[in-house]
Amino acid sequence: MDVLDLARFQYAATTIFHFLFVPLSIGTIFIVAIMETLYVVKKKQIYLDMAKFWGKIFLLSFAIGVVTGILQEFQFGMNWSEYSRFVGDVFGAPLAIEALLAFFMESTFIGIWIFGREKLPKWVIAFSAWMVSIGTLLSAFWILAANSFMQHPVGIEIVDGKPVLTDFMALIKNGQLWVEFPHVVLGALATGGLLVGGISAYKLLKKQNIEFFRKSLNIAMIVSLISGIGIAFSGHSQAQYLMETQPMKMAASEALWEDSGDPASWAIIADMDTEEMKNNWSIEIPYLLSVLAYNDFEGSVEGMKTLQATYEKLYGEGVNYIPPVKTVxxxxxxxxxxxxxxxxxxxxxxxxxxxNKLNSMPWLLKALIWMIPMPFIANTAGWIMTEIGRQPWTVMGLFTTAQSVSPNVTAGDLLFSNIVFCGSYLILGGIMVYMVIRVVKKDPYGQVDVEEDVDLLSKEAFGK
Incomplete structure (x- = not known):
């Protein structure tokens, strides 16, 4: 592998591993904040115990997320120095705000939430939990503001071949940000919800602390359902926005080589021949691509061949502007x-x-356990589409990935750093899994009240 391929591999590994923990942190602290609020409103000890139990998993994910975020920053300086020089004037503002405002806000209120529980009123603790949750959202907002610039550059002038930020508000008003941010946040809430729900299902399957985990599961599934429906709508908004700003990504996501007919059909699956630039066969749903693209049963979509010719006129010939189609x-x-x-x-x-039938349906409880990794896979797939679908650009229409790589780094340097980074990720991932398993295996109250649980089970299963 050459320098560019190794740098790409490290960026992918770093970003994907870091993004396993970011949505988990956002989702779990949101659920914990709900539990803290229920404790204040209903004054029932069980909600406080729930907040403490699930809060441990949030703290683990937050800690690992901070470490992996630092590693991600290192690889930008090591492998993508040309990119850093190119976008530094633009990226400096949102990333500085993320660090100085959002991250410090999270850290401050985490401290109050953890260490102030025995000293402060319970409403202050609940407020602190919500402020931590808001802090995670603000952190995501500013990071996505920077990423949205990569997808759709706005608010700049090109001076001496580099973008100079002339309108900070344009970064905040960027349409890409306002379709990307809700989608990412809702995906994060679904991640937290399905993790809490899956672990609760495991404990219910083991007949442990039934009331505790039934309530936990109910809150988690409400969050998952609402966010899951929201994901569909926000994803639809993104698809329509892509038609305006990144039509090549949209065409690649549909394996659309030639211009579609009117109305346009959506391919469920397809056998793609990327060398011949055609599909050998596909199974399609009529009208659906037109609906996705235009909210209408009419309308055609440009294919990748047409867009390649358009991009050659805009950006120059001799470059393949079609991203890896099968991956997207x-x-x-x-x-x-x-x-x-x-x-x-x-x-x-x-x-x-x-x-009251969930405890008597082991197949559904087992299915919920298997759902735990699904949002992580879905989030990863979404980011793969977002980043690879933009290729060959790092900053759409302005700077390519080939131009972004560090000029002095060698393949040997990158091979060594890849080994070190991936080894670090394996260690950190192993620590995270081990610690979460330890938390899950421990009873929230320190012991399992078997008689109480058996009594509750019999009431639910037999109505006695």
Whole structure:
């Protein structure tokens, strides 16, 4: 592998691993804040115990997320120095605000939330939990403001071949940000919800602390269901925005080589021949691509061949402007398919939990356990589509990935740093899994009240 390929591999590994923990932190602290609020409002000890229990998992994910974020910053300086020089004037503002405002806000209120519990009123602790949650959202907002500039550059002038920020508000008003931010946040809430729901299902399957984990599961599944439905709508908004700003990504996500007919059909699956630039066969749903692109049953979509010719006129010939089609196509379908599966799982769990039948349905509890990794896979697939679908650009229309790589780094340097980074990720990932398992295995109250749980089970299963 050459320098560019190794640098790309390290960027992918760093970003994907870091993004396993970011949505988990956002989602779990949101659920914990709900539990803290329920404790204030209902004054029931069980909600405080729930907040403490699930708060441990949030703190673990937050800690690992901070460490992986630092590693991600290092690889920008090491491998992508030309990119850093190119976008430094633009990226400096949102990234500085993220560090100075959002991160310090999170850290401050985490301290109050953890260490002030025995000293401060319970409403202050609940408020602190919500401020931590808001801090995670603000952190995501400013990071996505920077990423949205990469997708759709705004608010700049090109001076001496580099973008100079002339309108800071344009970064905040960037349309890409306002379709990307809700989608990412809702995905994060679904991640937290399905993790809490899956662990709760495991404990219910083991017949441990039934009331505690039934309530936990109910809150988690409500969050998962609402966010899952929101993901579908926000994803639709993103698709329509892509038609305006990144039509090549949209065409690649549909394996659309030639211009579509009118109306345009959406391919469920396709056998793509990327060398011949055609699909050998595909299974399509009529009208659906027109609906996705225009909210209308009419309308055609430009294919990748047409867009390649357009891009050659805009940006110059001799460059392949078509991204890796198979990767973009399948990552979109993995993301969308798992999103639909998550909504169905949440609906079933809420329905049968309301009817007090969930504990007598081990197949559904097992299914919820298997749902734990699904939002992580869906989030990863979404980011793969977002970043790879923009290739060959790092900053759309302004700077390519080939131009971004550090000029003095060698393949040997990158091979060594890849080994070190990936080894670090394996260690950190192993620590995270081990610590979460330790938390889950421990009873929230220190012991399992078997008689109480058996009594509750018999009431739910037999109505006695």
């Amino acid at each position: 196509f399948w990552s979109f379908r993995i993301m969308a398919g798992l999103g639909g599966l998550m909504v169905i799982a949440a609906m079933l769990a809420l329905f049968f939990n309301k009817k």
